[in-house]
Amino acid sequence: MMKENANLVIQKKSLAEELAEQLQNQIKDGKFAVGQKLPTEPELMRIFGVGRSTVREAVKILVNMGFLKVQQGAGTFVENLTASNEPMEQRLRRADIHDLDEVRKILEIAIAGRAAERRTEQDIEKIEGFLDERGRTAEAGQLEACIEADVNFHIALAKATHNEILYELYRSAAIYLRKGFEHIYVDTACFLASQPTHKQLVRHIIAQDAREALHTINIILQEP
Known part of the structure; x- marks a missing residue:
């Protein structure tokens, strides 16, 4: 295999990325309105059957994309219904x-x-x-x-x-x-x-x- 082939590896989605995509789709589909608070970490863990670190990483992804906003002591809220700052790699992937x-x-x-x-x-x-x-x-x-x-x-x-x-x-x-x-x-x-x-x-x-x-x-x- 040639050296350049390393550039062409298709990486599988992590569990956090899959969760972020599910939450993103729910936001786009109108399940959560702008300004609405998301379920708490324990609730998201129970709903999706994942661990705390996965939930936190998924939320971080959506914050970076501009979908969510974390307010210290208050919770996580929907900021936008569409991505405002989505990383190019994630945009290309979908x-x-x-x-x-x-x-x-x-x-x-x-x-x-x-x-x-x-x-x-x-x-x-x-x-x-x-x-x-x-x-x-x-x-x-x-x-x-x-x-x-x-x-x-x-x-x-x-x-x-x-x-x-x-x-x-x-x-x-x-x-x-x-x-x-x-x-x-x-x-x-x-x-x-x-x-x-x-x-x-x-x-x-x-x-x-x-x-x-x-x-x-x-x-x-x-x-x-």
């Missing part, structure tokens, strides 16, 4: 796969040109390595490995922009997209068919031809 894919396409257009302008020889080595792996696994019909190689290829392109914000935005979205792709694609046929255009994209990036790289990424994004 995002619709189609929304994530739309963001991916927008970012890939920005990435292609900048990667062509800024790539280093080390970047090219990683990009070509993942592209070769993408082709090999596509030919072998190894869907999961092919998706992983494809995602790693595009993450490597994002890294080649040497824009840390752009890279982190793409990497974060790609982590959650990868799991969705495993349900969308039934075989590697589309990856095999698009391998030539991906090779063409890499040639333009090696040549530092940003204009042609942009043209090619738009072709790739129109492929199935």
